[in-house]
Amino acid sequence: MAEFNKQLERLEAIVRRLESEELDLDEALKLFEEGVERLRAAREQLAQAELKVKKVLEIESPR
Amino acid sequence: MGSPTPLDLFAAASAEGAWTVGEVTRRARAVIEAGLPPLWIRGEIAGFKAWRSGHWYFSLRDKSAQLRCVMFAKQNFRLPAPADGMQVFVFARPSMYEEKGEFQLTVTELLSTEQGGLWKLAFEKAKAALTKDGLLDPGRKRRLPLFPNRIAVVTSPDGAALRDIQAVIARRWPIAELIVVPAQVQGAKAESSLCSALNRISRLLVDVVVVARGGGSVEDLWAFNSERVARAVAAMPMPVISAVGHETDVTLCDLVADLRAATPSAAAEAATPDRAEVLAQCGVMGQRLGRALRIASRHVVERLDRSGDRLVRGIEHRLERSGALLTAHSARLDALSPLRVLARGYAVARDEEGRILKRVAQLRSGKEFRLRVTDGEVNGRVQ
DSSP states (O other), X not given: OOOHHHHHHHHHHHHHHHHHSOOOHHHHHXXXXXXXXXXXXXXXXXXXXXXXXXXXXXXXXXX | OOOOOOOOTTSOSSTTSOOOHHHHHHHHHHHHHHXXXXXXXXXXXXEEEEOTTSOEEEEEEOSSOEEEEEEOHHHHTTSOOOOTTOEEEEEEEEEEETXXXXXXXXXXXXXXXXXXXXXXXXXXXXXXXXXXXXXXXXXXXXXXXXXOSEEEEEEOTTSHHHHHHHHHHHHHOTTSEEEEEEOOOSSTTHHHHHHHHHHHHHTSOOSEEEEEEOOOOTTTTGGGGOHHHHHHHHTOSSOEEEEESOTTOOOHHHHHSSEEOSXXXXXXXXXXXXXXXXXXXXXXXXXXXXXXXXXXHHHHHHHHHHHHHXXXXXXXXXXXXXXXXXXXXXXXXXXXXXXXXXXXXXXXEEOTTOOBOOSGGGOOTTOEEEEEETTEEEEEEOO
């Protein structure tokens, strides 16, 4: 699964582009679809996540 | 060491009537230890030397006398080293160091009489060194990541700090992966343990690090005031949040970190966004997305409308022009019409085949013709 921050960054970029540029309907629709998909994935990530805990073994540093 | 024998200073221990050196030092030691119990002594440090073994050797002196002192590593490991000339109190056991025949104090406690004690002095010294290298510069503080993927925690593996941090992150931001790097947070090995834990993390792909420890005495927090640990924190390639001790104890680790949190839980909160807030943010983003699409499609429709208008206007223009031309042409046609000529009173003569008779030669005597006038035709004959 894509990293959450990347997902959200891309979503931001899509929204901003849709908001600020004059696009072909075709292009606008394509961006919109991608945005919806990213939003869905982000929400799913948020809803399903369960904290993973990993323990790294302690290693004495050589002196 | 043997049990002290009853003291008889005039009784020779050997057959020759003389004591051996060892016998004397042993006796002397017994006398000293029996006569001088452990005690607090006040004096000034002189000739301080820390050996590689970790043991400290120094003299304690006043205006008129001095005492040799040793403070073993297992007693001094939590203490910052004192400097010569410092006024101190020591708690020590007087004894005889037999191998050298020296009267010596074995120190178990050492306190500075100066403001804040040894800790304060050592803290200020290390702080000054860090300041000189710019490591406490506020401009060095980095911003924390908004949505961390991997969070590393350096702390005791079985302390309350880790439990608190884990609980907060599980509630707020379970998307993250929590990487626990256990370290000793107090005791003789804490300094190198912390440094090695930080060093390990610096080579991992981690967005933010939390260094945490619950409250404790100044001695307990010592490792977090070590210049070595502070420098290790400063050298981390990613932001570090420090939550060491209670709110009132600010450690060097806290000062060097990118953010200082009052408690381990607060550190975990600072490291993570709240899932509920991010979900709300996602909702807003969805609305913006929908609105943006509507606006984008409206732009397209407007553009279509505009082109339609232009098309219609273009055709109308063309039609208007054609109309004008038509009128002009028909006026010219009209002007040229022979009917108009006839109306002015002229007449056209044609023979029976319809040929126009224009010349006298065509109109011989007796020739029949038809004459076209403005309102009709009549037959005629040349006389």
